[in-house]
Amino acid sequence: MSFTILNTIIMLSLLGMVAAVILYVIAQRFKVIEDPRIDIVADTLPGANCGGCGFAGCRSLAEALVKADSLEGLLCPPGGSETMAKIAVILDRQPAAVEPKVAVVRCNGTPENCARITNYDGAINCRVAHSLYRGTTACQYGCLGCGDCVTACKFDAMVMDPVTKLPVIFDDKCVACGACVKACPRNIIELRKKSRKDRKIYVSCVNRDKGGPAKKACNVACIGCGKCVKVCAYDAITVTDNLAFIDSSKCKMCRKCVAECPTGAIIELNFPVREQTEASRLEPDVKE
Amino acid sequence: MFKSFPKGGIHPPENKMTAGNPIEVLPVPSAVTIPLAQHIGAPAVAIVAKGDEVKTGQLIATAKGFVSANIHSPVSGKVVKIDTTIDTTGYKQPAVFIEVSGDEWVDTIDRSQVIEKEIKLDREAIINKCMECGIVGLGGATFPTHVKMGIPAGKKCDLLIINGVECEPYLTSDHRLMLENGEEILTGVSIIMKALGVEKAIVGIEANKPDAIKSLSDLTSGFKGISIQPLKVKYPQGGEKQLIKACCNREVPSGKLPLDVNVVVQNVGTAYAVYEAVQKNKPLFERVVTVTGKHLPKPGNMKVRIGTPVSALIEAAGGMPDDTGKIVNGGPMMGKALADLDVPVTKGTSGIILFPSEESKRSEVTPCIRCGKCVTACAMGLEPWYLSAASEREMFDKTEAAKITDCMECGSCSFVCPANRPLLDYIRLGKSTVMRMIRERNTK
Numbered sequence: 131m132s133f134t135i136l137n138t139i140i141m142l143s144l145l146g147m148v149a150a151v152i153l154y155v156i157a158q159r160f161k162v163i164e165d166p167r168i169d170i171v172a173d174t175l176p177g178a179n180c181g182g183c184g185f186a187g188c189r190s191l192a193e194a195l196v197k198a199d200s201l202e203g204l205l206c207p208p209g210g211s212e213t214m215a216k217i218a219v220i221l222d223r224q225p226a227a228v229e230p231k232v233a234v235v236r237c238n239g240t241p242e243n244c245a246r247i248t249n250y251d252g253a254i255n256c257r258v259a260h261s262l263y264r265g266t267t268a269c270q271y272g273c274l275g276c277g278d279c280v281t282a283c284k285f286d287a288m289v290m291d292p293v294t295k296l297p298v299i300f301d302d303k304c305v306a307c308g309a310c311v312k313a314c315p316r317n318i319i320e321l322r323k324k325s326r327k328d329r330k331i332y333v334s335c336v337n338r339d340k341g342g343p344a345k346k347a348c349n350v351a352c353i354g355c356g357k358c359v360k361v362c363a364y365d366a367i368t369v370t371d372n373l374a375f376i377d378s379s380k381c382k383m384c385r386k387c388v389a390e391c392p393t394g395a396i397i398e399l400n401f402p403v404r405e406q407t408e409a410s411r412l413e414p415d416v417k418e
Numbered sequence: 419m420f421k422s423f424p425k426g427g428i429h430p431p432e433n434k435m436t437a438g439n440p441i442e443v444l445p446v447p448s449a450v451t452i453p454l455a456q457h458i459g460a461p462a463v464a465i466v467a468k469g470d471e472v473k474t475g476q477l478i479a480t481a482k483g484f485v486s487a488n489i490h491s492p493v494s495g496k497v498v499k500i501d502t503t504i505d506t507t508g509y510k511q512p513a514v515f516i517e518v519s520g521d522e523w524v525d526t527i528d529r530s531q532v533i534e535k536e537i538k539l540d541r542e543a544i545i546n547k548c549m550e551c552g553i554v555g556l557g558g559a560t561f562p563t564h565v566k567m568g569i570p571a572g573k574k575c576d577l578l579i580i581n582g583v584e585c586e587p588y589l590t591s592d593h594r595l596m597l598e599n600g601e602e603i604l605t606g607v608s609i610i611m612k613a614l615g616v617e618k619a620i621v622g623i624e625a626n627k628p629d630a631i632k633s634l635s636d637l638t639s640g641f642k643g644i645s646i647q648p649l650k651v652k653y654p655q656g657g658e659k660q661l662i663k664a665c666c667n668r669e670v671p672s673g674k675l676p677l678d679v680n681v682v683v684q685n686v687g688t689a690y691a692v693y694e695a696v697q698k699n700k701p702l703f704e705r706v707v708t709v710t711g712k713h714l715p716k717p718g719n720m721k722v723r724i725g726t727p728v729s730a731l732i733e734a735a736g737g738m739p740d741d742t743g744k745i746v747n748g749g750p751m752m753g754k755a756l757a758d759l760d761v762p763v764t765k766g767t768s769g770i771i772l773f774p775s776e777e778s779k780r781s782e783v784t785p786c787i788r789c790g791k792c793v794t795a796c797a798m799g800l801e802p803w804y805l806s807a808a809s810e811r812e813m814f815d816k817t818e819a820a821k822i823t824d825c826m827e828c829g830s831c832s833f834v835c836p837a838n839r840p841l842l843d844y845i846r847l848g849k850s851t852v853m854r855m856i857r858e859r860n861t862k
Binding site: 247248251252253255257258261262263264265270339 | 504507508509510754755757779780810840843844846847850
C-alpha cells in the first residue's frame, strides 16, 4: 500500500520536472521581448478604450506611441495635454502641442425654427431613419433627433433635449474623442478648437442647398450669402456649396459675423451679453 | 394544380378594392418633373437644355454606363429648367422640368389600336429597341430590361417566367393590365422569348385573379410555348426566387441569380412595355398606377404619364380624405411612405395607397419573446430576429455570415412579429452596410 503511494509521488514529481524543463526551454526559445514601457504608457492612458485616437484601444495606442519616433500626430483626446505630457516624460521625447477640442452640433433645427411636416414611427435609430427618408422636416441635411450620438458617447457628455429635439453637449465632460462625429450619419457634429471660457462661434447649419430652398426648409439655415466672409477680418470664413464654415484655428472671436448673418445661422455661446447699441455692434471686443 | 413556394410566407388581408375598376387614362398634367434616376444603376444624363422644345416620346436623357436606362419626355412642351427635385424619400435628385403645351407625339410612334402580333425584328434588334426605349422592370425594382435580356457568355437560359402574381395587397395594376391587354402582353412575352432564345414561357398568376387566369389561358392557344400557371395565394410569391420555385421547382442558390438555374423572370407590365417598344416603337413614358385607400372616394387604376405629381393622382381619385395618416408609394408590404405629395410618378411607381390614420401607426415595441414566428414566416429561410439584433448592435460581420444579403426585404418578419419589433428596419441597415463592406473588399 505504502509502496503505491510512494510510487505515485515519485512518478508525478518526475512528470512535473520533465514538464517544467520543456516549458522553460520553450519559454526561452519563443520569448517575446516587449518594451516594458508599453505597459507603463498603457497604465497612464485613461483606459476608456473609446477609440478617439484612431486605434483599436488604449493598448494599441500605447504600442504606437512607444514605437513612434516622435509624438507628433499621436494623441489621446480624452487624456488631453496632461496625459500626453506624462507620456512624453516616460518616453523621454518632446511633447507634441495638443490643441484641446470640443464637439459642437451644427444644427439648430428646433421645432420652432424648422417646421415638422411628417411623422416618423420606425426604429429609433438615426442611421435607419437616414436611409429611409429625409427626416421629419423639409431639411435633408439636419438632425434626425434619434440620438445615435448620445448612445455613442462614452463620457456622458451628451443628452437629447426634449424641447429642441437636438443633442446638447456638456463642454466640461466632452473629451473630443470623436465617437459622436462617427455615429452621426449626416456629419452634423464637428470637433472645434476649445477657446477661453468655452466661448464658441460657429455656423450652426449643414444645409448645402441654395438660399431659397434652404431658407424655406428652416428659418435659421445658412443661405450661403457670403456676408460673413466679407465682414471677417481674419479670413477665417469660407463658403463652399452654399454653406459657410468658420475655421476655428483662424477665428479671433470678434463676433462681427454673428451680427452680420441675416438668418441667425452663426451662433455665439458663453459670451457676455452684448449691449444693444449700434456702437457696441461696430466695436466688438477683441481681447484674445 | 395550384402551386406555391414551400418555405415561409404570410397571408396579409388582400384589400384589392380596385380589381374591378378598368384602367382610365389620366389627363396630361400642366407640368411634369422627370427625375434622372428612375432605375437601378447610374442616373441618366440630360441631353436637353433650358428652353428646348420637346415632343412626347422624345429622348431627353441618355443612359450612362451599362446598367442604366434612357429617359424620354412623357409630354410635349418646353424644358423650363434642369434642377433638383425631391424623390419619394424626400432627398434631392437631379430632374428635368417640362411645361406642357398640347400633346404632340414623335412621328415614329405607331398610335393605332391595331395589335401587331408578327415579330419582325431579330434578337439583337429587340434588345437594342428595349435599350433605346428605356424599358426597365416595372415590378418595382426597375432593373434595365436590356441588361436582363442580354445573356452573358457561358450562361444559358431555357425558361422565361412572367410575373403576374401581384402578391402585394391593394395593388391591381398588373391584374387590370392582364385583363385588358392580354394579347399585347402575350405578344410581349413572345418577343422576350425570341430575345432570350427560349422555347418555353410560364406566366405565374395567383388564384385570387381567376378572371385573369381564364382570359390569358384562352389567349395562349394563339401563342407558341406560353403556358399559364395558377398559383396559391401567398405573400411574397412575387419575389423572383419564390416565383421560380413555385413555377418550375428550381431553387436559386444563395447569392446566385435566376440565370444560374437557367431562368429569366420578367413582370407582365414589362412584357407590355416591351410589346409597345418593339411593335409600336413607343418608349416607356407612361405606366398603370393603382391609386387606392379605404376612405378614398374614387380609387382606381390610372394610366399616368411619368413625371405627373402624386397630388394630381390623388385629386383624380376624389381628393385626400381628412383622416389620412400615411401615403405609401408602392405596395403596403414593401412600399415606402412618401415624405411629400409633389413627388413625381416614376417608372417604378406601381401604386399609391392612402392609409387612414388609425391603420397607419405602428404599435408599441416590446421585447422579443423568442417565439420564432419571424423564422417561420421568412421565405428565404433566414433568422430575422438574429439579423435584426446583430445589425442593431453593429455586428455586421456576423450578419454577413448569417446571409443577410439573401434578404429581399419583403417585410413578412415585421408583419408577423407579435412584439411589433422593427425587424426589417434594422435588417435593411445591416444589409446595406454588408453590401458596402463586400463592395469595398472587392475593389481592394
